[in-house]
Amino acid sequence: MRRPARRLRTALAALAVAGTLAGCGAFGDAPSQSGGEPRPEGQAIRVGLPTGVTSFANADLAVAIEKGFLSEVGLTVEAQNLRSGVSVVQGVVGGALEIGAASIEPVVNASAGGGDVAVIGAYTDKLTVSAVAPADVATAADLRGRQVGVQEVGAFREVMTRLVLQSAGLTPNDVQYIPVDAQSYNSALVDGRIQNAILQTEQAIAVQRDNPGMHTIAELDSIVPEYHYGTYFVSRAWLEANRDVAVRFMTALTRAHRFMYENKDETVRIVAATTQFDEQVISQAYDTLLTQKAVFPVNTGLDKARIKATMRRMGELGILENEPPVYEQLVDAGPVIDAVDSLGVQAGDARWR
Template sequence: MSSRPRRLLAVLFVALSALTAGCGALGEEPEAAASGSPILRIGLPTGVTSFANADILVAQQKGFLADYGVAVQVENFRSGVSVVEAVTEGELDVGAASIEPVVNAVASGGDLAIIGAYSDRLAVSAVTPKDVLTPADLRGRPVGVQEVGAFREVMTRLVLQQGGLTPNDVQYVPVDAQSYTAALVDGRIQSAILQTEQAVAASHAYPNLHVLANLADIVPNYHYGTFFVSRSWLEEHRDAANRLLAALTKAHRFMYANKAETVSIVADATGFDDSIISESYDILLTQRQIFPLNTGIDTNRISATVDSMSQLGILEGSAPPIERLVDTGPASDAIKQLGSVSGARR
């Protein structure tokens, strides 16, 4: 447990509390109930776990994985592109990544399938020096990206598009995911796509920086994060996929109903102070509600996102049919076990 000050008020959503009743206590060993079960190798798309990817850690620390007989080994990767490569090569069982590299892998003939969502709504912002007042002001300036086609580069294109710009109008500078703020501060770059907690921390620490645009405002119907597997793996391990998604959905519901414990777990995972994560919680869960309470798979939104990729020129090949891209079975089966949250759209 972190030694950070605990001055947070718990937020209690009565309906969701009923759904998470009977959960394991913090600190239980979640693998204990999963003894004898194969360990699922899961890859996350950032070097340090982000708030948006913290559901797996909540599921682990609260014992939800153990409740469903699931054991996991979590590994952090440089980007979603790297996670896709690892799943494709059989180094991982389950990948977590933004949707773009998954779509491109399937469009190129890969046998991957999206089975769930960690956060189906965008949780990132474009952060710039305060003298950048509009996206058009980025013309000719250096902007930070990881890899072309990876999530942050795609989000950068969407921001540039708001100013009538293309990548040819700026200078791409490769930056590691955990070095964006430092690169902004020392002037190497003039724009970076940051996770919400990174943006909150940067704005507090460096008054010369500000949020230029929230991507959720630019593309509100864009599908963000996916859990995906190879179809060959899914054919042999569908029950494990169902149980994993049940545990993760239970974690989402717990997170909405238990702010203080969620903040504690996420702060430890991300390395940010509780106050930063508390403010980020209010943005991500209270305001934007980024974590799905039911399946998190809206095939219409996913199709619209693929169309956006095509318009941006980042779709590698023809758009794959939705039935090739998505397998809704595991998420649907998980909700059958848990029961759906009435009134929740996803």
């Protein structure tokens, strides 16, 4: 059934409110709640990831764990894979997670709705996804009347779908949204349940390799090159009590990003095991994401102009019901600035951020 624009706006508003009030986990399962007390040094912190199976874009956390960068700063991380970034925001605001990883949209909506959240860093600040379709969908304009896969209204892939549709002069009213879990997009494309999916780079490579006729109809970083993608974020109350933990966390993740650029073979091995794709696919994705596009920041990765441009684009798309937060309300760059200060700024490549 199609979702008219009014229903979409209502659903988005409900999600923004829920994101500021509730704590829930993947597929309806609620993570255990915690009190607001700071955890002792060395005790595990819970980090929520926005897909049921970790993507390459979020695999920096796996690298930081595997290489001991987190243990070296006295942290043990328990990663929890949730349904989408909306669920991760709910978990952080509700106290079930100490740190969340999510695309920027649900974090902005939570902040705009009065949620007590602060972005402290980025995983991939550049977009890493493509719109993939079967052979009979030659361009984005051919999606009119088709079934397209999304996770949740207001979550990352639905927002990216809107951008693809907009590039062809279409709106969500021109297609039929089909709810699909992130790890099921490839199978849904292959069996014909959907005729378009927003896929992470490794997903796009795998489905096109194994299914002749599947092809990319849009690269999102070409449609919106100024768009900020991934965030690490926390509640401001937690940050006030645990700023040193946030600094140590961002130090470990920054080290992981730098390691990934310098160690392809080991990175491919870790990411393949984490994402459940074979090493051939991950090697090809590595060449795209790190060698060609440099999507992982090696310094702060929090460009004020890019983040403000992203919030403006959210407003244009109609996915920001309230006034956008000012940058300083949304972002506390202090932890990652302190991390980079301790490691030294990495320079020598114009792409380094």
